[in-house]
Amino acid sequence: xxxxxxxxxxxxxxxxxxxxxxxxxxxxxxxxxxxxxxxxxxxxxxxxxxxxxxxxxxxxxxxxxxxxxxxxxxxxxxxxxxxxxxxxxxxxxxxxxxxxxxxxxxxxxxxxxxxxxxxxxxxxxxxxxxxxxxxxxxxxxxxxxxxxxxxxxxxxxxxxxxxxxxxxxxxxxxxxxxxxxxxxxxxxxxxxxxxxxxxxxxxxxxxxxxxxxxxxxxxxxxxxxxxxxxxxxxxxxxxxxxxxxxxxxxxxxxxxxxxxxxxxxxxxxxxxxxxxxxxxxxxxxxxxxxxxxxxxxxxxx
Numbered sequence: 001x002x003x004x005x006x007x008x009x010x011x012x013x014x015x016x017x018x019x020x021x022x023x024x025x026x027x028x029x030x031x032x033x034x035x036x037x038x039x040x041x042x043x044x045x046x047x048x049x050x051x052x053x054x055x056x057x058x059x060x061x062x063x064x065x066x067x068x069x070x071x072x073x074x075x076x077x078x079x080x081x082x083x084x085x086x087x088x089x090x091x092x093x094x095x096x097x098x099x100x101x102x103x104x105x106x107x108x109x110x111x112x113x114x115x116x117x118x119x120x121x122x123x124x125x126x127x128x129x130x131x132x133x134x135x136x137x138x139x140x141x142x143x144x145x146x147x148x149x150x151x152x153x154x155x156x157x158x159x160x161x162x163x164x165x166x167x168x169x170x171x172x173x174x175x176x177x178x179x180x181x182x183x184x185x186x187x188x189x190x191x192x193x194x195x196x197x198x199x200x201x202x203x204x205x206x207x208x209x210x211x212x213x214x215x216x217x218x219x220x221x222x223x224x225x226x227x228x229x230x231x232x233x234x235x236x237x238x239x240x241x242x243x244x245x246x247x248x249x250x251x252x253x254x255x256x257x258x259x260x261x262x263x264x265x266x267x268x269x270x271x272x273x274x275x276x277x278x279x280x281x282x283x284x285x286x287x288x289x290x291x292x293x294x295x296x297x298x299x300x301x
Contacts, residue, residue: 014256015239015246020265021103022235023096029099029227030097037097039215040231041090042208047232048240049201052194055237065188067163069195076183081196086175087202087239091169107166108259109139111213114288115172123252124180131253135297138260141288144281170259177252180288189244197240260289 003007030037055064069077077160096104112135119125220228246255264285 002024004036007245008249009241009254009258011225012246012255013261015242016258016261017265018234018239019108019259020262022231023262024266025227025230025235026093026096026219027100029224029231030093032224034219034224035215036211037094038208039211040091040228041093042205042212043215043228044089044093044231044236045085045197045200046205047228047234048210049194049197049205049232051237052167052197056194058188064190066194067187068192069187069191072124073183073186076180077195078199080180082177082182084243085174085196085200087172088169088176089200089236090204091165092252095162095165095169098158099160099166100159104162104166105122107163107170108262109143110167111170111173111259112138112256116178116253117254118174118177118178123181125251125253128299130295131299132300134292135253135259137288137295140256141260141285142290143222144285144288150172172195174256177247177255181247181252184244184247187244189248192244195242254293255297257293259301264289270286 026040029035031041035043056066095107102122116131116135120127166209187195243255246258
């Protein structure tokens with residue numbers, strides 16, 4: 001494994017661990033009733049955009065490399081932002097509002113399956129036996145991890161609607177991983193993500209502005225503000241900045257496989273907080289997930 005490949009794997013692992021903790025955190029904010037799912041999605045996108053713009057203005061070029069976007073790539077960046085930011089983020093958070101964090105974690109585990117199928121259709125990447133075995137291992141491990149947390153699941157208002165939204169969100173993520181390799185390798189991670197977040201803020205963010213204005217932020221407690229800060233800073237700005245880093249050097253299926261670590265993070269967080277025990281069942285599930293990632297990485301050589 002080269003140094004760049006190691007960096008790509010580390011970036012995707014970190015991003016998905018951050019996202020794994022975001023699901024229960026988002027659900028806790030939505031259950032407070034102080035903000036609607038649509039408003040939370042819009043705040044997340046606009047907040048992430050502001051962080052990217054401010055970072056580009058004040059951080060040195062050695063930290064945030066900025067490239068000039070060519071006119072021929074404007075449409076591609078707009079479509080990419082629609083898939084991975086507008087639809088993916090909005091549908092996932094709105095879906096969490098209707099379903100439970102457990103169900104949303106199950107839907108996240110479908111991303112590698114969608115990605116492998118899309119890569120075979122659009123990129124003609126072969127579905128090798130080892131790659132298919134890895135996807136199955138990871139899926140089984142993630143499902144075991146999620147089933148082990150069912151007792152702590154929150155009440156779901158409309159599970160079928162919420163699960164469907166989360167599933168479509170993962171399909172959009174898979175399409176992004178597969179279809180936009182050219183602009184991902186062409187521009188720096190910071191330039192690409194800043195451009196896409198600006199596009200999403202100018203469309204979804206502006207359209208949902210009335211929903212944001214209906215939210216009374218003065219009644220937010222310290223826990224809601226901390227949760228909102230985590231969602232914007234870590235689960236949006238930092239995590240989305242890590243995606244192109246990994247996509248530059250890893251195959252789409254290998255990138256998507258790391259979504260299996262989201263249920264692992266949720267279980268570990270619950271164990272640390274004393275909400276659940278990380279016993280042999282969860283340890284076995286974690287080992288299956290690691291084995292699945294290894295098989296996919298080996299199968300994409």
